[in-house]
Amino acid sequence: MNVEGHVAEGYETVRQVFRRMVDDGRETGAGLSVWRDGEEVVRLSGGWADTARQRPWRADTLVQPYSVSKPFAALAALVAVRDGALTLDEPIGRYWPGYAVAGKERTTLRHVLTHQAGQARFPVAAAGTDLLDGARLREILAESAPEYVPGTSLGEHALTYGHLIDGVLRAGAGVTLERMFADVVRPALGLDGWFGVPDGELHRVADLEPAAPGWAQQLPQEPWLTIPAGLLDMERMNSTAWRQSVFGAANLHATATSVAEFFAGLTRMDGPVHRLLGSELHAAYLAPQVRRHDEVFATTVGWTLGLIRDDGKIAKGGLGGSAAWWSVRHGHSCAFLTRRLDDLSRAAEIAAALGDDLSLG
Structure with missing residues (x-):
């Protein structure tokens, strides 16, 4: 090769x-x-x-990097905060009344963006729901009780992150995650990447392929990976229907160069993220928000409003091996995006x- x-x-x-x-x-x-x-x-x-x-x-090959998608979904929500349609600390049930039930009455957008909303996985009620039925998956999240009081514990919202953001945007800003990203975030960043790959770009998308036949079986068989079914099904992941859908927690399709360029400009005061969000929200996006034991990673993790941060890096990795980061210590960015899971x-x-x-x- x-x-x-x-x-x-x-x-x-x-x-x-x-x-x-x-x-x-x-x-x-x-x-x-x-x-x-x-x-x-x-x-x-x-x-x-x-x-x-x-x-x-x-x-120019595009590939799905799984959770490396999450910081880009978070930006769609922060644009709505910038515009005054949402706030970080107001209960999101004020915008989304159907969500303010079963112990989620005080859940905020900040809780969602920092993986503290108590919905790190889709509940068993979603087991029979199609992966692409976004409306039903949002409805199930709205109806379900959190696993803990929001703000009191932490666990990466592995599959639910984008659906929660999408639900808040629809209810509070009158716009979908797909449209906010496509119309505002993507052009502002100059990103060669999409939630929902256009027809004319499908030929650039790489096929995902497990490193070994038993790869999926070696992963923790927990609901955050298996409900709803399909995220580990390569036939589904490589389908046109999936590539053209929006699953904000996982299915950005982007090039390594474009993702690395995004991380390169992440902290710059003259960079695209600063221009997109303004000084206050840019600082909030990058600032450590919470640091505690992450129930999904099973270790202590520090989260910003969408990114992992510690003394040495601002980063995000994804299921299957893709990762991107800004090196705080060395002043460079890197993106390694792979199709071999x-x-x-x-x-x-x-x-x-x-x-x-x-x-x-």
């Missing part, structure tokens, strides 16, 4: 690590991008974009070559 692209002087070790992954067969299709001082210093493409191994991975060890090796540490806690 070919590895194409370029690396600037001083980043040769990153190329060696990426090349070794491809040569060893640990990587069958991925993009890698590193930015520093406003320039892309690493752009590498390796392997194939399809399961038939007919389409080489290119710099495995653990985060490949991203961790790339990070180590850059002097970064992706571990939590």
